[in-house]
Amino acid sequence: MTDSNATTAGRSAASAREPAVRLEGLSKxxxxxxxxxxxxxSLDVQDGEVFTLLGPSGxxxxxTLRMVAGLEVPDEGDIHFGGREIVVSSKRLRLPPDKRDVGMVFQSYAIWPHMTVEENIAFPLATRHVKRSEMRERVAHALDLVNLPGLQKRPAPLLSGGQQQRVALARALVIEPKVLLLDEPFSNLDAKLREQMRVELKLLQKRLNIAILFVTHDQIEALSLSGRIALMDLGVVQQQGPPQLLYEEPANEFVRDFIGKTALLRGEVTSGNPSGQVAVAVHGGADCVIFGRSYDPDGLAAGQEVFIAIRPEDIDVRPAENGGVPAGAIGGVVSAALFTGERVEYQVEAEGQGTLQVFGERHAPASEGSMVCLTPRPDGHSVWSSNWTRAPDDEGA
Ligand SMILES: Nc1ncnc2c1ncn2[C@@H]1O[C@H](COP(=O)(O)OP(=O)(O)O)[C@@H](O)[C@H]1O
Ligand SMILES: [Mg+2]
Structure with a gap:
């Protein structure tokens, strides 16, 4: 369906500049x-972008997604699609759901069991009074998009979970929405199928070039699918940006600990500068000095005790040769070694550090009880003062 409201030239020019979705100060x-x-x-989603809302349950x-779809009314805030007013709270303006041109897929398949695949997908077209011949064409096209060609006559109960979710996706796409809302669409599928759907969605997204607002609590899904992510906690966005930014430059401890695993090394600041870059001598290591960035608003001074947050894959683990620990490394003893297929996950009692979790290469395994050398990557870490804990009402950077 094309945007029949963008008729005047001025309006089209405006919508060319505006993001596909703009949420401003939404509260509920x-x-x-x-x-x-x-x-x-507040956030923007561009045409052709997958923007993910990530965060723990609740x-x-x-x-948020239901407010965008029109199923929930915000107390405050505005919603625009491509410059078009969808919700303006101060004017009490709210377009009804069917006037918003959004497709939505929920976690539970929500397809109707008493209908065939075709009837399910055609349903939103029927309510929009689309002609029968056009309907057939569009259903066939939607089924092609989700890789279920020719399944029109299949009764819904005879579909597998993965197929049902594809039908739900086809039903959302058949109205040719400008905005697609996906609420944990793959979380009921098994791990293999979930991975496959992730790839398919990415390919589909490239073909359709629509804006997708995607919801998940699964960080892998978020990191791998999204152009940008907003990580939420208790209704508040803690940080938003590209996946790599959240992973490598977490804005606060919540972000740091939610996304990926982190090992916290203890150390002492040897030098810092106003830009937040600091050098840290790692406890227990001989000449082990590494560099990172601090987001502490008060800054960090030389001599201060700190934590360096390091991704486990950014610490090199190898068996200690003749029990010796070279300069730049920390010595430790393996207390547990878990072979997971692609790598070995170690728990190490490290010199001056206590217990650390680190990942090692499967080609050079260390056995439980043996000595290992841990060499952290020299830079690119985040540094946290050991007495800086975020107040519960602090919204972070
Ligand atoms: N219909 C509702 N009535 C009252 N509280 C609700 C309702 N839906 C959600 N909540 C509450 O609002 C908060 C956010 O819920 P929700 O948006 O469903 O979170 P998420 O999707 O991230 O798990 C939670 O504390 C939840 O208990
Ligand atoms: Mg939810």
Whole structure:
């Protein structure tokens, strides 16, 4: 369906500049709710972008998506699609769901069991009074898009879980939405199928070039699918940006600990500069000095005790030769070694550090009880002062 509202030249020019979705200051408290389910959320989604809302259960992801779809009314805030007013709270303006041109897929398949695949997918077209011949064509096209060609007459109950979710996706796509909302669409599928759907969605996204607002609590899904991510906690966006930014430059401890695994090394600042770059001498290591960035608003001074947050894959682990630990490394004893297929996950009692979790190459395994050398990558880490804990109401950077 084309945007029949963008008729005037001025309006088309405006929508060419505007993001596909703009959310500004969206807030929502449920009746009887203690706290805001969503608190002053703002973000933009561009055409052709997958933007992911990531966060633990109950952080407000579904509520946000439902406000965008028109299934929930925000207390405050505005929603625009390509410059078009969808919700303007101060004017009490709210377009009904069927006037928003959004496709939505939920976690539970929500396809109708008493209908065939074709009837399911055609349903939103029927409510829009599309002609029968056009309907048939568009259903066939939608089925092609989700890799289920020719399945029109199959009764819905005879579909596998993966097929049902594809039908739900086809039903969302058949109206040719500008905006696709996906709420944990793959979380009911098994791990293999989930991976496959992830790849297919990425390919589909490239073909359709629409804006996708994707919700998941699964960080792998978020990191691998998204152009940008907003990581939420307690209704508040903690950080938003490209996956790599959240992974490599977490804005606060919540982000650091939610995305990926981190080993926290203890050390002492040897020098710092106003840009936040600091050099840290790692405890227990001989001449082991590494570099990282601090986001502490108060800055870090030489001599201060700190934590360096390091991704486990950024610490090289190898068996100690003749029990010796070279300069730049930390010695340790392997207390547990878990072979996971692609790598070995070690728990190491490290000199001056205590227990660390690190990942080693499967080609050079170390056995439990043996001595290992741990060599952290020299730079690119985040540094945290050991007495800086985020206040519960601190929204972070
Ligand atoms: N219909 C509702 N009525 C009251 N509280 C709700 C309702 N839906 C969600 N909540 C609450 O709002 C918060 C956010 O929920 P939700 O948006 O579903 O989170 P998520 O999708 O991230 O798991 C939670 O504390 C949840 O309990
Ligand atoms: Mg949810």
């Amino acid at each position: 408290t449920y009746p009887g709710g203690q706290a805001r389910a969503v608190d002053a959320l 952080c407000g992801k579904t509520t």
